[in-house]
Amino acid sequence: MVIQIYDSRVRAVRDFIPARDGQVSIYVCGPTVQSSPHIGHLRSALIYDLWTRWFTYRGYRVTLIRNVTDIDDKVLALATADEPWWARAYRIETEFSALYAAMGILPPSYEPRTSGHIQHSQLLIKRLIHRGHAYVATDGSGDVYFDVASWRDYGSLTRQGPDSILDIDESSSIAKRDSRDFALWKGAKKTEPESASWPSPWGAGRPGWHIQCSAMSRRYLGPVFDIHGGGLDLRFPHHENELAQSVAAGDQFARYWVHNGLVTTNGQKMSKSLDNTISTHDLLQQVSPATLRYYLLSAHYRSTLDYHEQALTDAGAALSHVVSFQRRARANVAPVPTASPLPEGFGNALDDDLNAPAALAVLHDHTRAGNAALDRGDLSSAADRCRSVSAMLNVLGIDGDARDSITPDSTGRTFAAVLDMLLTHRTRARAARDFETADRIREELADAGITIDDTASGTSWRRS
Numbered sequence: 001m002v003i004q005i006y007d008s009r010v011r012a013v014r015d016f017i018p019a020r021d022g023q024v025s026i027y028v029c030g031p032t033v034q035s036s037p038h039i040g041h042l043r044s045a046l047i048y049d050l051w052t053r054w055f056t057y058r059g060y061r062v063t064l065i066r067n068v069t070d071i072d073d074k075v076l077a078l079a080t081a082d083e084p085w086w087a088r089a090y091r092i093e094t095e096f097s098a099l100y101a102a103m104g105i106l107p108p109s110y111e112p113r114t115s116g117h118i119q120h121s122q123l124l125i126k127r128l129i130h131r132g133h134a135y136v137a138t139d140g141s142g143d144v145y146f147d148v149a150s151w152r153d154y155g156s157l158t159r160q161g162p163d164s165i166l167d168i169d170e171s172s173s174i175a176k177r178d179s180r181d182f183a184l185w186k187g188a189k190k191t192e193p194e195s196a197s198w199p200s201p202w203g204a205g206r207p208g209w210h211i212q213c214s215a216m217s218r219r220y221l222g223p224v225f226d227i228h229g230g231g232l233d234l235r236f237p238h239h240e241n242e243l244a245q246s247v248a249a250g251d252q253f254a255r256y257w258v259h260n261g262l263v264t265t266n267g268q269k270m271s272k273s274l275d276n277t278i279s280t281h282d283l284l285q286q287v288s289p290a291t292l293r294y295y296l297l298s299a300h301y302r303s304t305l306d307y308h309e310q311a312l313t314d315a316g317a318a319l320s321h322v323v324s325f326q327r328r329a330r331a332n333v334a335p336v337p338t339a340s341p342l343p344e345g346f347g348n349a350l351d352d353d354l355n356a357p358a359a360l361a362v363l364h365d366h367t368r369a370g371n372a373a374l375d376r377g378d379l380s381s382a383a384d385r386c387r388s389v390s391a392m393l394n395v396l397g398i399d400g401d402a403r404d405s406i407t408p409d410s411t412g413r414t415f416a417a418v419l420d421m422l423l424t425h426r427t428r429a430r431a432a433r434d435f436e437t438a439d440r441i442r443e444e445l446a447d448a449g450i451t452i453d454d455t456a457s458g459t460s461w462r463r464s
Contacts, residue, residue, distance in 0.1 A: 001058060001347070001351060002015050002016070002351065003015075003016040003054070003055070003058060003351050004016065004351060004352055004353050005227075005256055005258065005353055005354075006258070006302060006353045007256045007257055007258075008157070008235065008257040008258065008259045009156070009157050009256075009257045011159075013353055014256065016226075016256070018060070018226050019224055019225065019226055019255060022059070022060060022061060023060060023061050023062075023063070024055045024060045024061070024062045024063070024226050024227070025062075025063045025065075025221045025222075025225035025226045025227070026048065026051065026052070026062065026063070026064045026065070026225070026226060026227045026228075026229060027065045027066075027067075027213070027216075027217040027220075027221055027225060027227070027228050027229070027254070028044075028045075028048045028064065028065070028066045028067075028108075028228075028229040028230060029066075029067065029213055029229070029230035029231075029234055029238070029239075030045075030066040030067045030068050030069070030096075030111065031068065031069065031092075031093075031096055032069040032072050032074060032075065033068055033069065033070055033075065033088075033089045033090075033092035033093045033096065034072070034074040034075045034078055034088075034089075034092065035078070035092060036092065036095050036279060036280075036281065037095060037096050037099050037279075037280050038270065038277040038278055038279055038280060039263050039270075039277075039278040039279075039280060039283060039296075039307060040231065040262060040263045040270055040277075041096070041280070042099065042103065042280050042292075042296065043260065043263055043296050043305060044230065044231050044260050045066075045100060045103075045105050046103065046105060046293065046296050046297070046397075047229075047260045047301045047354075048064065048066070048229050048260075049104075049105045049106055049397060050297065050301075050354060050356065050396070050397065051227075051229070051258070051354060052064050052106060053106070053395055053396075053397060054350050054354060054395065057342075057395055058351075062109075063109045063220075063221065064108040064109050065108060065109060065110055065111075065112065065216065065217065065220045065221060066108040066111055067111065067112050067113070067114070067212070067213060067216050068089075068093055068096075068111055068112070068113045068114070069113075069114050069209065069212060070086070070089035070090070070093065070113045070114055070115050071085070071089070071114045071115045071196060071206055071207075072114070072209060073209075075088065075089050076192055076193075076196055079193070084193065084195065085193065085195070085196055086115070086195065089115075093113075094421050094424075097421060097424065098421060099280050102284065102289050103289050103292065103293060104289060104293065104397050104398075104399070105397070106397075109220075110220055112216045112219070112220065114207065114212045114216075117212070117215055117216050117219060118198045118206070118207060120215040120216065120218070120219045121184075121185075121207035121211045121212060121215040122185075122200055122201075122207075123215070124211060124214055124215050124218070124245070124246075124249055125144055125184045125185055125207075125211060126201070127249045127250065128146065128184065128245060128248060128249050129144070131248065131249065131250070132147075132150060133146060133147050133150045133151055133245070133248040133249070134146050134147060134184055134245075135147055135177065136202050137175035137176070137187075138175060139174070139175040141175060141187040141203075142185070142186075142187025142188065142200075142202050142203030142204065142205050143175060143183055143185060143186060143187045143202075143205075144183070144184045144185035144202050145175075145176055145177070145181040145182065145183055145184060146181055146182050146183075146184055146210075146241070146244065146245055146248075147177065147178070147181060148178055148180040148181050148182070148244070149177075149178055149180075150248075151244050151248050153244070153247070154180075154240070154244045155240065156243070157235065157236075157239055157240045157243050157257065158235055158236045158240050160236070160240075182208065182210060182237065182241055183208035184207070184208050184210075184211045184245070185200060185202055185205050185206070185207060185208060185211075186205050186206055186207070186208055187202070187203050187204070187205040188203065188204040188205045188206075209238065210237070210238055210241035210242055210245065211245060213238075213242050214242050214245050214246045214249075214253075217246075217253075217254075218246070218251060223250070223251035223252060223253070224251065224252035224253065224255065225253075225254060225255070226254070226255050226256060227254065227255070227256045227257075227258055228242075228253070228254035228256070228257050228258070229257075229258040229259070229260070230258075230259060230260075231259065231260055231262060232259045232260065232261055232262055233262060234259070235259055239257065239259075259302070260301045260302065261299070261300075261301065261302050261303045261304045261305060262304055262305075263278075263304070263305045263306075263307055264304055264305070264306045264307065265277075265278060265306070265307050265308075266306070266307070266308050267306060278307055283312075286312070287312055287315075287316055290319060290398050290399050291312070291315055291316040291319055292312075292315075293396070293397060293398055294315050294316075294318065294319045294360075294396075294398060295311065295312055295315035295316075297356040297357075297360065297396060298311075298315055298318075298356070298357060298360065299356075299357060300354075300355060300356065300357055301354055301356065302353075318360075318364070319398070321364070321367060322363060322364070322367050322389060322393070325367045325370050325371050325385075325386070325389065326386060326389060326390070328371070328374060329370060329374065329382050329383065329385070329386035330386070332374060332379060332382065333379050333382055333383040333386060334383075340384065340387030340388050340390070340391045341391070342388070342391050342392060342395065343362055343366060343388055343392070345358075345362040345365075346359050346362040346363070346392050346395075349361075349362060350395070356396070359392070359396070360396075362392070363389060363392045363393070363396075366385050366388050366389050366392070367385070367389060369381075369385050370382050370385030370386055370389065373385060419445075419450070422441055422445065423452075425437075425441060426438045426441040426442065426452075429441070
């Protein structure tokens with residue numbers, strides 16, 4: 001059972017061999033929390049959730065780091081006097097967290113924020129300056145740039161020669177030695193709030209976008225890790241710059257690069273300028289999380305997924321066939337407590353670069369076979385098929401007891417999302433030794449009929 005994975009850097013499918021036996025380390029570029037999540041954000045998070053589930057099923061211990069970019073030009077630009085950048089970033093972050101919970105996306109091993117890792121970015125910048133691959137601007141701005149000309153392998157991820165790259169940074173500062181150089185540290189500006197800058201050897205400021213991920217991946221996964229993931233739109237310049245600066249600093253960095261395809265809308269690229277982004281909040285008012293999850297897995301993760309209303313309707317109809325079989329089987333077959341192994345074809349499909357559409361085809365094959373067994377009165381075969389279907393749904397992250405998940409239940413989703421946010425607030429308060437806040441949340445939940453249990457393995461809740 002060898003898992004194969006398409007490595008974007010070599011543009012070929014490779015056998016997955018982890019750096020450490022029995023362990024998989026994954027870093028995924030999470031959201032820049034400037035505005036509410038859309039379907040593109042959701043697809044990316046869902047893909048790496050499925051990778052995590054599949055590696056776990058195959059017996060690996062997975063460490064998944066998914067960052068939050070909470071300090072960035074775009075975040076600062078949208079801040080107001082009534083809502084500072086840090087408040088807006090946190091508000092949007094909670095929207096993402098609620099969405100992930102509603103969609104059954106497993107929490108990462110850790111979810112670091114850029115603002116909490118300023119020192120790690122600075123340490124990496126110092127190493128680059130020391131090794132001759134970065135320089136401090138001479139105009140007194142406090143900016144620090146990566147010297148692209150100093151790194152001969154620049155462009156290797158996207159197979160571009162350095163000479164073919166004209167300008168890869170949003171800055172047009174005349175202090176840059178080369179238009180291709182990109183910012184590692186951005187000196188503080190009078191137009192930006194003081195709270196958005198930190199002291200450094202080069203003057204007050206904040207890290208550039210690209211250095212943040214290099215610093216956080218190294219902090220939690222070390223100088224070499226297995227998989228770096230993200231959307232296809234991040235390959236250049238973000239991932240190209242990450243690779244260059246990390247390897248130039250002396251790290252091996254990611255051993256495999258995985259990029260998921262983008263989501264289009266009726267054949268058009270989604271963008272705010274075209275006003276065609278699809279809000280996940282709006283989608284979850286139309287369909288259940290199970291249907292939306294099924295739809296997002298219906299195309300191979302590396303392909304473009306085109307959104308249109310009929311596609312969502314078709315996904316709901318396809319999933320309803322599976323759910324109907326489960327209901328019918330359970331009405332005729334006594335439950336059997338033993339777990340069922342996954343069908344070989346299903347496992348082979350996911351071993352083959354996470355081919356979810358092929359896995360869904362196996363799911364439907366077993367659904368049809370199960371219905372046929374019920375039609376001819378073969379209850380033993382029907383029971384086997386029902387257990388297999390449930391096992392496959394469980395791996396896919398679609399509620400294994402999907403009988404009630406086809407019909408949207410906004411009240412239930414809202415309850416789960418709000419409870420998740422409250423528990424997150426309480427966990428952070430306890431970690432900060434703010435026991436007054438933690439106790440108050442516990443008491444308020446108790447008044448609402450929810451009992452909180454703190455154990456060595458974590459916090460759980462139950463209805464009183």
